[in-house]
Amino acid sequence: MARRGEREPMPGVYPVTYGEVELLRDLDRPGGWILTSDGVPQSYVDLDDPEYLDFEYVRLMADVIDLMEDGPLDVVHVGGGACTLPRYVAATRPGSRQIVVEPDAGLVQLVRDQLGLRSVPRLKVRIADGRAAGALLRDDSADLFVLDAFTGAVMPVELATVEYLEDVARVVRGGGTVLVNLADGKGLAFARRFMATITEAFPHVALLADPGVLRGRRFGNIIVAASRVSLPLDGLIRRAAGGPARARCMHGRALTDFIAGASPIHDGDAVTPPVPPPAVFGR
Template sequence: MFEVETDAHGGTTVSIDGYPQSYVHPGDPELLVFGYVQHLAAVLDALGTGPLAVTHVGGAAMTLPRYVHHTRPGSPQIVLEPDAALTERVRQVLPLPRGHRIRVRPQPGRQGVAALKDDSAAVVVVDAYADSQVPANLTTTEWFADVARVLHEDGVVLMNAADEPDHRHVARVHAALASELPHTLAVAEVDIWKRRRFGNLVLVGSRVPLPVAEIVRQVAKAPFPSRVLDGTALTRALGSAAPFTDHDARPSPPPPTPAGQWRLR
């Protein structure tokens, strides 16, 4: 169940199952309210300049596609959003900007990515939830193998993951990602790295070395203290883990209830 609410400042929040999923201000596409969305945008901003072919797995109010259109005009983008009713409501309340090249397909992630051509995307952004959890089938080695197929040779995948303070679930997701795209890093707020609360971590992977220094520079602009970890520092932070496969995958842990509360360690 979704709700679309506009506030007194002209911004609109899309909530699903009581949890805010997207915030859009039509007059300011660079206003990114949620911390993990700021981290996704920071990584994108570190990937050079000019248009990017981006596939988004998960759409909601299409905050990030709007941001990419604004910061990189002419970028061809595909949004895989299975909830056609939500997309229709968002289009009514928040029309897409003029001149956009955003195509929305009413398909879930695995089905939608499987239908894409090889070597067709510079970036794949995975920000998809079902019942307020990352679906199990978007966490596996098989899934990341198909994402890698779709990416350019130097392409990048960005994934919004969520986990308890112990990071055991996200450690297995990272292991699955690294098995297919071995150059990885992760971005999160400092409190999350310190295992103080449930929260979001952005995982990034590629076949080629990532522009770590530039990503660090972009993330430093975030209003909340955040940190980028890669290499041995990331391994230490997450710990060792076996990658999820299609045979044993689980959805991410459910968020704290009621919505809006942190689950503290």
Template structure:
């Protein structure tokens, strides 16, 4: 990338560090102490996003890199892709996708209007129609999607609880949500979930079971420690109707090799390994439009 192009990208970013009032509490923007030139967004004290203004394809969070790897082995760079991002925050993955796939279009969905405005004003996001930012509830947006109206749906939605942790609202985790996403992305699309939870993997198995009823192929991505239920962390779950990795882009062997090459080596479960992970667990049947009270 030329120096001139880097300067053009940086000039579009107007990051103002500080603590901001948002609808759901407070947001803080501050320099990342571990990555020069990067910023972190904290929501109510919890790290939510990392932003590297002049390098949108450089992703600091492991689960975001796993999502990028998965999509990179499924779609060529010149693909015309329609992305729906359920969960907005700093729109880091929308910035990544707009840069990685120049012909793509992105819509982010975030219920917090002030957070959406903060992201738009600070993080140099491409303007509509490349990145549209919608203030709405993710379940309601998913429920109204038409068949084959998106190519990629990424669910990255968490809410704070009275216990001080963060969970995905239950109405987004059940079979109805998975089936609606499967209809929305059609036979060639992909539905990606950022699952985050404790060492108790039963909720993760329920989510994977829901995907397995809605999609022919379910790929699970995480590190070995998380898969063994030894720590709190993330699992990226991908539902597709065809094998995740495109043979023309290297196929599943190249995909799994790329995961192993990560700074924290990751692994993928698919086929029989996914079936073993689910191990007969039934999916949640929570209706998609049931609004949950905050725990």
């Protein structure tokens, strides 16, 4: 994979379709760049090394991908940002075919121009929101479906409903995997309802997160892996416990207890997604 685009990225604040984003250089890594929106870090990419993953939750997502069957993958990503995971998949799974669905055309153009997106092989970008993505995707066309869509630090509720996840299940092949990044804090009410929701569509589900987040002690990311077939739980438990993030893998009875009667989210339900406290991002 090429190291960079045609020109050196330029740090600064850039207008995009939905507001502004800021591109920051990582002074500790020559190829490292951080994309933020409203002061919230959205993506980190290393243009010299696409296998380097700076954010802990992205590393957890990569652990799930690494444990999938060897070989190239057909992947759908809902939510683009700087395309950290598509770059990782292209580097670690040569020959993979990937589609990124991203509603912000200005952001896509910025990432193409500044962060070398054109150098990622076999990657297509579709300008659409997550709910509209279904019309673009064929039945049984994806080995991996990644849902990592946020408005600032908030996951759109319309991407967390039974109806949406049933459409995701239509796209994912029988042995495929769904990966979801969500965020929650004290009480974990949204996370519990989301887990109740995704278990309506997929019988095998596991949750990966920092123990402090799972205890509701702090706001943070929660990674969900789901499939119609058994997940590689032994590998997930080992990687979660032994990785730099020291995360916990919750599944089976513990996950049932975590859901504890929470109701699934349906289209039209009045749900307020969790918003991080200002101190989380130094605001």
